Amino acid sequence: MSDGGGAQESDAVGLLRALIREACVNDGRPDSGQEIRSVRVLQRFLAPAVAAGRIETQVLESAPGRASLIARVRGTDPSAPSLGLLGHLDVVPVDPEGWTRNPFGGDLIDGEIWGRGAVDMLYLTAAFAAVLRETALAPERPRGDLVLLAVADEEAGGEYGIHWLVREHPDAMRVSEALSESGGMRMGAHVAIEVAEKGSAGRRLVIRGKPGHASIPYGAASAAYRVGEVLQRLGEVAPAAQPSELWDAFVAARIGDPALAERLRDPVSIDAALPHLGGIAGYAHAVSRITLSPTVLRAGMTHNVIPAVGTIDLDIRTLPGTSDADVDQLLAAVLGPLIDEVEIQHLRGWAATASSAREPLFAAIERAVGAVAGAPVVPIMAAGGSDARVLRELGIPAYGFGLLGPDWTYERYREGVHGNDERIDVESVELSLAALRLIVAERVGGLVVE
Incomplete structure (x- = not known):
């Protein structure tokens, strides 16, 4: 499919549009969200690798419809890092009168994908799933595990998502390091990576x-x-x-x-x-x-x-x-x-949480961003919260990742998060994918990135 300009959309862009259309709106009520819809989308996307025996998946429901998907590609070396890709599936409510387009249409117009959650954070969840599938179907198995943690309820505090998962299913959540949201915006010539x-x-x-x-x-x-x-x-x-x-x-x-x-x-x-x-x-x-x-x-x-x-x-x-x-x-x-x-x-x-910028995963992020964007990174603190803090509380280094286009200042990023007419450009999705592939190849192997 294309946006009318003849450009073929990538798997990640197609998946992002599909996730937006599921409209997993979390207004804080226990029965809202219904993330099971987006879990089914991810299951269909990963089905070829699951059928080939390359990915192990678990669908875990904390309450009816409040589902999370854990998808793991097993590595060959138990001593290698186990890299978690932590993305959430729920989105915040919208005021349709404030939108120029259908907030759940997933429209691709002039190189931009429109819809609630496009920036926060479905574009990354889609990129995480795409690279997981690529790794699973690569000719060589990775050294370490690569794990997609696609969770419910982040927007309302995670009681039906990551908190329930680490409490009730700690083995499924087992990773040694992780990437999540709140990174990639431009700070001057630098790319911001959240460490706290x-x-x-x-x-x-x-x-x-x-x-x-x-x-x-x-x-x-x-x-x-x-x-x-x-x-x-x-x-x-x-x-x-x-x-x-x-x-x-x-x-x-x-x-x-x-x-x-x-x-x-x-x-x-x-x-x-x-x-x-x-x-x-x-x-x-x-x-x-x-x-x-x-x-x-x-x-x-x-x-x-x-x-x-x-x-x-x-x-x-x-x-x-x-x-x-x-x-x-x-x-x-x-x-x-x-x-x-x-x-x-x-x-x-x-409590506030922080991961050291001296961890090997952060160094891999620095190298990947430098290779793809030719830019240095700057570690930053997020004013708000995310599910990454739960992993940090367990002693797991976790970083807010992303690589947005050169025009994505912090101000533009904040306008998109929870704002009207939320959208993200295809360039930013592709930049994030390119950097993510390099990070995965370095940390757990399997992918061959030219």
């Missing part, structure tokens, strides 16, 4: 007042007013920047103005320099510090009762090495004199 993710340390602030009838407010103390006082304090006092080795690498790769780079390396002047960064300022702010974001406010049950209790839910994103105690101490410092009036409750969270 911020953690999450959600908190609920409980603020108490004195209730009363709303028609006679004198003598009452509305918790809603106190919620406002706490919000004002949160808006006025912010955590300080904490530059790190990854921050220095980001500044060196992305900031061409030496004077601005110097200001960004100084914790005292970072905040004043951020407005000069344009579209990447939000990312720079996020990865240079712990962030506190009030997200859900509650106070009162009915219009004629002055509320006795108000709550503020905080989305708190932490840096590597930050403990729960550190977060509580930071909150106490931010709230200052209001801390005695606030009860801090812990919500669900996880």
Whole structure:
């Protein structure tokens, strides 16, 4: 099939379009997602290699329809690396009115594949499956295992996906290193490869007042007013920047103005320099510090009762090495004199994770990106989260991979993720495929890449 220009689409592009059309939308409800549909697409794609006895597959359902596919090509050497290719099958909801085209059409127009999940992260899941099949059907078996981990529920936290899999089926998930999402965007002349993710340390602030009838407010103390006082304090006092080795690498790769780079390396002047960064300022702010974001406010049950209790839910994103105690101490410092009036409750969270950029897999990524794109790589931290952190928590080195085209700045990448008119160009799919083949050939063998 073609986009009207006569170009023949690759197996990976065809698979990407098919995955988009399955519309495995995950809105957080247990019965959403229904990733079994995309699992069936992958099973059909891998069927020739499965029939030839070259791939072992398992379909694992955590709940009806919440399916993940594990596909393994066995290597000949048990001591060789076992490389995992971790991709998710679910996508976030869409507002169809914000789209120029059908968000689940998988249209190929002027060299771009349109659809929800094209960037996040079905293009990589399709590339992973394509290279797995190529490796399985190659004349020589690989030295080490190559494993496709196509999982459910990443967009809602992974309870029906990777968390359930590592808990209930640890042998199926067995790999020694892994590639996943959140890499490949251009940082100046460099290609960004994610080596770390911020953690999450959600908190609920409980603020108490004195209730009363709303028609006679004198003598009452509305918790809603106190919620406002706490919000004002949160808006006025912010955590300080904490530059790190990854921050220095980001500044060196992305900031061409030496004077601005110097200001960004100084914790005292970072905040004043951020407005000069344009579209990447939000990312720079996020990865240079712990962030506190009030997200859900509650106070009162009915219009004629002055509320006795108000709550503020905080989305708190932490840096590597930050403990729960550190977060509580930071909150106490931010709230200052209001801390005695606030009860801090812990919500669900996880620690920040990082993989060393000195691991052999990262070196293989560097060589592959250099060979395909002629560009150096820069290790970066992701402000958000992905399933890769679960592997890192198990001690498995995991990196956010990809090789997007030269015009794919970080800003363009972020606009595509969860945005309207999400799409990815064929060039980026093919660049990622080319680099992935080199990485697989180096780490586990089997493929012959010219």
